[in-house]
Amino acid sequence: MAVAEAAPRAPWASRAEDSRGRLHPEPGGDARSAFRRDADRIIHSSAFRRLAYKTQVFSYHEGDHYRTRLTxxxxxVQVARSVARALGLDEDLSEALALAHDLGHPPFAHAGERVLDACMAAYGGFDHNAQSLRVVTRLENRYPDFDGxxxxxxxHEGIVKHNGPVQGPLPHAIAVHAERQDLWLWSWPSAEAQVAAIADDIAYDVHDLDDGLRAGLFDxxxxxxxxxxxxxLADIRARWPDLDRARVFHELGRRMITALIGDVVAESRRRIEEAQPADADAIRRLGHAVVGFSAETAAAEKAIKAFLFPRMYRHPRVMETMEAAGDVVRDLFARYMADTKxxxxxxxxxxxxxxxxxRARRIADFLAGQTDRYALAEHARLFDRAPELR
Structure with missing residues (x-):
């Protein structure tokens, strides 16, 4: 199946020419579509550049070959564009959402987020997805006429809702933004946003297996x-019984990405054929996702996550580093709150x-924007003791 082959633009695809617009109207000015301009603005943002020095799973001390939040x-992005192309969706919108999905992540991966959320418990909590919206609507200050x-x-809708409707108590940043812009929080997002969400799953399932193998956490x-x-693996070994270990890793990852993308495209086409949506808003009103894995592949993908949780994310080597990293975030928050100087x-x-x-929210903004190495440098500046993340 040639999943990368571009399909004709689907009736249910988002259309930049029909966009609901921007909070602050702007002239077009060039040949780019609205969604292409969005993707380009995210690429040129400070928050995007800082992803290079934010942890995915392994701290940058571990070596240069492990994934960072940027890689x-x-x-x-690569997976999202491939799926969007095959489904006849707007590739630029899927790319923009893939580029933006982790902009709000604090340093030190999910350990940093857990600690920052605990520090902010009395002030509305902290959620990296909501923080991504805050980054692109308030914290990036690059233009003379508006923030963000x-x-x-x-x-904006796809950043907030790429995992589905937002229900229950709203995270702080989303609640604040909802007073300015109605993002249809009750509905499912566009198909392009759904593509970005499942591309995230595909990417981290495959690359975390690869990083875990390289790190020797499992074999x-x-x-x-x-x-x-x-x-x-059985097919790789049948074809190349003497293939060296490193090439097996590469071939495993390549084939898994191909298989997962192919399954998503086939299953999504089946769901769309069944639903017969007339346009992008019909996708939003369906009440369920149209982009997803087949039942068999969903079970296989769930098994990968179930394996990685104890064997990688809760591995003693990773946990020891992340606990020390969490102390850095906790110490910095407490110090900034006690002494704004x-x-x-x-x-x-x-x-x-x-x-x-x-004050706490602004300190959370500052902390969430820090890279791993900046946070460590700040800790060294403010405290006598230095954590050991190796």
């Missing part, structure tokens, strides 16, 4: 119980005279 994002990147409605023999991995001058000015809750 993970680029892999998500002034992205299209469809890009190929331990993956034979995983249905999809077992099938791919510890903040850099530009951030200090932004918290002076504010309520405790508003």
């Amino acid at each position: 993970h994002t680029l892999e998500v 990147l002034n992205l299209s409605w469809e890009t 190929l023999t331990e993956l034979t119980g995983l249905p999809l991995v077992h099938t791919v 510890a903040l850099p001058e530009e951030w200090r000015a932004s918290v002076e005279g504010r309520s405790e809750a508003a």
Whole structure:
């Protein structure tokens, strides 16, 4: 199946020419579509550049060959564009959403997020997805007429809802933004946003297996119980019985990505044929996702996650590093809250005279924007003891 071959533009695809627009109207000015301009603005943002020094799973101390938050994002973009192309969707919108999906992640991966959320418990909590929206609507200050990147409605919607409707108590950043812009929080997002979400799953399932193998946290023999991995490995060994270990890793990842993309395209086409949506808004009103894995592949993908959780994300080597990293975030938050003079001058000015809750939110903004190495440098500047992340 040639999944990368471009399909004709689907009736249910998002259309930049029909976009609901931007919070601040702007002239077109060039030949790019609204969604292409969104993707380009994200690429040129400061928050995007900082992803290069934010942890995916392994701290940058571990070596140069493991994924960072940036390289993970680029892999998500590649998968998202491939799926969007095959389904006749807007590739630029899927790319923009893939580029933006982790902009709000604090340093030190999910350990940093858990600690920052705990620190912010009395002030509305912290959620990296909501923080991504805050980054593109408030924190990136590059334009003379407005804060944020002034992205299209469809890009804001996809950042907030790529995992589905937002229900229950809203995260702080989303609740604040909802007062300015109605993003249809009750509905499913566009098909392009759904593509970006499943591309994230595909990318981190495959690259975390690859990074875990390279780090020696588990071996190929331990993956034979995983249905999809077992099938791919058996074929590789049948064709190249003497293939060296490193090439087996590469071939395993390549074939798994191909298989997962192919399954998503076939299953999504089946669901769309069944639903017969007339346009992009019909996708939003369906009440369920149209982009997804088949039941068999969904079970295989769930098995990969179930394997990775204890064997990689909770591996003692990873946990020891992340616990120390969590202490860095906790220490910095407490210090900044107790002594705003510890903040850099530009951030200090932004918290002076504010309520405790508003001050905490700005400190969370500052911390969430830090890279791993900047956070460590700040900790070294403010404290006598230095954590050991190796």
